[in-house]
Amino acid sequence: MRTNTILLATMAVATIGTTAQSCVALATSTVGIAVLKQVLLGGINKGLNIFSNKDSFLANQLIDAALPKQLRDINSTLQKVGLNNLVVKEKEYIAQAAAFTVDTSRPILINAVNSLTAEDAARIVQGGSGVATQILREKTSTQLMAAIAPKVDAKLNEFGLVQSLNSALSGTNLLGSILGNQNTANIATNGISKFAAQQMVDGLFNIIENHEQQNANTIMNSLKAAK
Template sequence: MRRNTILVATMAIATIGTTTQSCMAIATSSVGLAVLKQILLGGITKGLNIFSSKDSFLGNQLIEAALPQQLRDINNTLQKVGLNNLVQKEKEYIASAAAFTVDISRPILINAVNSLTAEDAARIVQGGSGAATQLLRERTSAQLMAAIAPKVDAKLNEFGLVQSLNSALSGTNILGSIFGGQNSNNLATGSISKFAAQQMVNGLFNIIENHEQQNSNTILNSLNGSR
């Protein structure tokens, strides 16, 4: 009985190994790689379409979840002193600024997806759910931040948001506590825009990852059907 159990276990392990190798071979094929790219490009399109619409941006929970803690702290302080309207204006201005980052972000993301290789596909298969987005995030986050932060900063200053926040927080120590103990409202000038850009980048990847997860069965079915 024990010998039979060992034999069955050995056969099971061998089967799993063969299946894994088979999936890896499929994923690294041109068909498998094309499917992965298609899913990622679909998520990118979905995310950038949301960024193009102020109302869609404001109503998206994945973008709201990406709000940096520092900006949450600032908003909480404003609300505590009765400046809820300013918080709402801030969110609206950030949503409006997001639309101006779409044409900057699109080529960066599309180029990264089109550059994916068979080795990348193999890593994605091994990584499981969300691995494709994680790889895309690793390769483009810094580039996206560098590209869109100046545009976001220009737009938020154009809208007068930074000046309004500085004025509202004048006399408080919230900025000093957030920005390393320095009690200077001028620190908000670049930092508010940086926080907004971080929210945009992380929110965009949240949308792409959600799209990837929603289509995980499509990926598996397409890969299995390519045998």
């Protein structure tokens, strides 16, 4: 059971007898919203710093956990036919491509945090763990995908990844079946790069949510000091 939540952290600053409405009022105050923004911005910076470093990106379990099933199936198939070296290259290329999305993602995320409203803060304090990240995801995920997918596609094609994967599995129909029996052209335009971009977006939100959960005590102490 996840008890280390923003809801509990915020309620912990209240004295005995303080109502839930008072907790919401505290979180939705200017200071309360500033604290929530600070935590989200910390998570964003942490995630984008990881994206900026290939080795950090490759080693991060939260990013690996975000790997779409289709791309995981492709990697499993490649390994089964003895092409583990291609899987290693694929992961390295995706990690390199991630670094080129940082400057695009940062302003989108920061603008969303800066537009956090009292209504958002009330939802966060009432909703519990991970809700702040969920709100950020709702505000930005579609925009992030639209913004970074072309950059990811350009980089992966520059590295020759799509061509390499198509060549490695040509004639087997394995790649097409994994991707829903798409033809090669569709795989190039809608497949590998899209899955890689989705991994980046989901992996980034995983990092932000983890940061949010780890900093519940920071939220509590900050709000307590401001009370």
